[in-house]
Amino acid sequence: MSEEKVAHARSGWPMLAVTLLLGVVCVVAIVAGAMMLPPDEAPMTTTVHALGVVLLVVGIVALCVGPVLLLMGFFTIQPNQARVLILFGNYKGTVHDEGFHWANPFYSRSAGSTYDFQSGKAVPKSTKISLRARTYNGEHLKVNDKNGNPIEIADVVVWRVSDTAKAIFDVDDYNTYVHTQSETALRHVATTYAYDSDDGEITLRSNIEEVSAALKDELSVRLEKAGVIIDDARLTHLAYAPEIAQAMLRRQQAEAVIAAREKIVQGAVSMVDMALTELAAKHVVDLDDERRAAMVSNLMVVLCGDSEAQPVLNTGTLYQ
Template structure:
């Protein structure tokens, strides 16, 4: 297992100034006409010219992985013009935060219902050695493992909660996002990648069952609304009977109370406007 370490490098501008001074010092030897000094100065000039190959540029928030004949020697994260040993092979990696948006995948939830789901993963490389040497292509590895984790998560939870305490994909977005980020991080940790955030960007029933599930949701909503209406109507009827008795507006026997309760419930619970009937005769 590879762990990132600091590689050897130095400020490139200082090395440029040093090489220029050395060339100026060796130039009189080359043009002196004395053969030994000419050969010596020429050899030094060639060696110095080869050292110019050791310069490279590091952009802000970028890392350069240095290897020597297949051996990892370190990573340079210092931005600007840098110089290192010319024999080092250099590989540039971006350390910036990136987004990965998965395509819409079809998967069955834990109830067997086909659903469509997609996610957005915010990630960055934090260990350049692992990213380069532990996996073949870390960007492709992020894409494949993120989609695999999303598929595994979606199959472990239901689309809608079966009970109030159940965690479901649609009703608990924060909990699902935390679990998704944790699962993706476990998969990408070995590649030197840190997952900053993972959220579901699309969630819906598959097209073949979408209409049936919509009807079920509408029926559930209607039942819940009716329950609220009935609870409120019963409370209003109780309050009406109590107020009539307190104010002694009219005395009703049990049969008339039942009739009044029936009429009030019809008025309060009906989904259409009621038609009033005026009684012009005796109350009884």
């Protein structure tokens, strides 16, 4: 695997002054050489004429080659940006210093090319790399959770390049690599956990922080080869697949009703026990087992019923 080497480029302002001075000298040489030439259609007979031709040719060649070649060495680097220096295929280092710089004009401006599947053409890879944080919004994926239930899931990943050498030389296209590995990691994490469970285990729906941490760790391992680090990874969408969504909704509703009924029954039993205990303690009424059972039945109906209880007046006795 490649390893980033830090390089430093000289300031571009002194070289800009040298380039301008060289351009002025070339123009002066061209003008001086033109003034030394003989009049039109006159033969060149003196040494001055020959010197004028030399100055004219040298000035034109120097103007076309010198300043143009020097101008190719200028480049700028913005904050959180870097440039990889490649000289005839050899990696020389990475410049992180922001500002206006000048380096060897023969440093490559592209690091090979990568194939773009959308356009079907080879696209050159720039030697300038942004080190800023980037966000990848993943598409909705249909996968099976740990229990085999089809679910829809999507994520958002915040990432940035930390090692420019790995990003340029160890993978073909680090942007595509990040997108592909993000989808693969999300599918793996989705199949590791269940969508929902009553067993107290980590689930996709109830343990968002734990699942996000697992997704971040998975991505960090996969993207280390490309010199990319993950700042954050979160789930942005989680739902059952449409074909089972209605059935799962009914299941959740049934579980909610059962849980609510359980709470109601527990509360009713506690209230009935309290009522019987208070009646016996204060000697309000003495109840035998049959009457106690009837009171418990009536109280449970009143406390656990969905609708209001309708009182019935008994004109007789419990035994008639």
